[in-house]
Amino acid sequence: MEAAAAAFGRPRPVVKTEKPAGDGDDNQDSPSKQHLLVKRGNYAKQEHEAEDKSNSSDQKDLSCTNLQEKQLESARVEMGEVREENQRLKKSLNQIMKDYEALKMQFLGIVGQESKKFPNQDDMSNKEQQHDDDQIELVSLTLGRFPVAEKKKTADEKNSVNIIIGGNDEEAAVKEALSLGLNCKFKHEESMTVAVKDVDSPKSFDHEMREEAGETNWSSTKGAKTIRSVEDDVTPQNPPKRARVCVKARCETATMNDGCQWRKYGQKIAKGNPCPRAYYRCTGSPTCPVRKQVQRCADDMSILITTYEGNHNHPLPASANAMASTTSAAASMLLSGSSTSTAASSSSTNTNNLQGLNFYTNNSKPNFYLPNNSSIISSTSPTHPTITLDLTSNPSSSSPNCSTHFGKFTSSFPNSRYPFTSQLDFGSSRNNVLSWNNGLLSYNRNNHQTTTTTTNNIYQNYIQQRNPATSLPHQQPPLPDTIAAATKAITADPSFQSALAAALTSIIGTGGASAGPTKSTSARGEQSLFQLMAATTTNKGNGCGTSFLNNITTSTTTSSSPPTGNMVFVPASSLPFSSSKSASASPGDHIDLTN
DNA sequence: CGTGTTTGACCAGCGC
């Protein structure tokens, strides 16, 4: 209760009032505490003075005793007031929790309706499906402090997805793990099923590749293919949409280190791409349905495209949780946004306000990243949504679209009737710049909306200093207000935060090396970005491990707060990397958080 | 010996 109250930035007077006055309390953490302590100190002082007086004169004993009694009485009265205040706070918190529950139920209802709109396929069932039916995992989107998040995760284990956004209030400095709501539970079937063995995987995959590189040779002829999805439980009445989460990032190693344990079970040479596509299966649990495909971009070998499918049905380490959160959140966004595909077909920019989570879809804006719309449209089979978190900033890419966007959060929801592609263009925000440049991921927070994006990008300066020969990412041209607004809203989406943060985590975790889909990935006890950020920010006194993430959103909506500076992440690709087969060692992990 | 990788074979869906 107290923790929850603290999470909402409320003082906690009860603790102090419960203690007897004058017990030598040296705790002066919070202003409220200090306030109470001062009061108590005054009382104690008065009492002490009264005692002195009583010692000096017996005649004054009676009056002093009366004074003490009065003081004691007043102290009791004040304690009672504090108790009342505490009760009010509790009531307020209870009301908030009730509101939250109501909103959550509303959200679940909306999600359920959304999924019904897409009675997609998925007649397949496999050996692992039954298991999943019994054990639908929870995916925790934790952008805040982990301990509570983990506890909550274990508490309400099934069919739930927790999105915990750390509070950004003053109480963040409190040591105890606090979690601030947005603890969204999704009915697994509907929203959260990221997973998915996208039948259409080849097409969407190829399509993304073509989008990225402007390539046209990639095979996109194949529609839905083999459905061997193991993961998602599919009820015949309400088959879930299949979603895939594709993360693009510059990575020189075999795979991105996302914290999970992966076992490679296959490799194929996909048509049109000389680079083989590797298939990995999560080994965190024997029945874990999560799989991922790893393939390098044909045009830019430095770009690693990792496609995740499925939800983990086992506990994940914090670092792995991040990526799981990414996939879940991204898929959630995608699936949520997909419901608006119909509307999106008639408008260039569409807003889907999902329980406060703004989701924008865009299907026709030329500015948006859809160089090859036709392939989506030509899709005849009810394909599956693919959301792409593009953290690559490829100045040298042959694709003009590539060069004009720092980071693209692209989701394609191919639909035979209402195909659309939504793109979250990180680079379009004038306040935030998240970009991969030469393997360096930079986040630039600029709270002054009138300021251009890159002017204050210390990271870019840093890049230039480190590698003057390196060309800076393409300057983001001014974008229409609609896009900017969409970007703002998207970046304000907790799901987006989660996806973004998790992607960052995965990339940074890749570290110099990592990658490895081997057992060593998690054996090293790698540290997630969140943890690193939490430690860093806490040490700096921000007191909130999620301040970084919060900044992402708050900076887009507020211009009053002073700029907090830039954060520069140096991922693996910019560092010497090992070419070992397992590529598990990550000595080069380097995170440079500069303020 | 256990675990993970490699790699050819196999399966299934789709287009012609």
Next chain:
DNA sequence: GCGCTGGTCAAACACG
């Protein structure tokens, strides 16, 4: 029906 393709399986192999 056939071929192509993506995806998976599983035996052989490698590694610690």
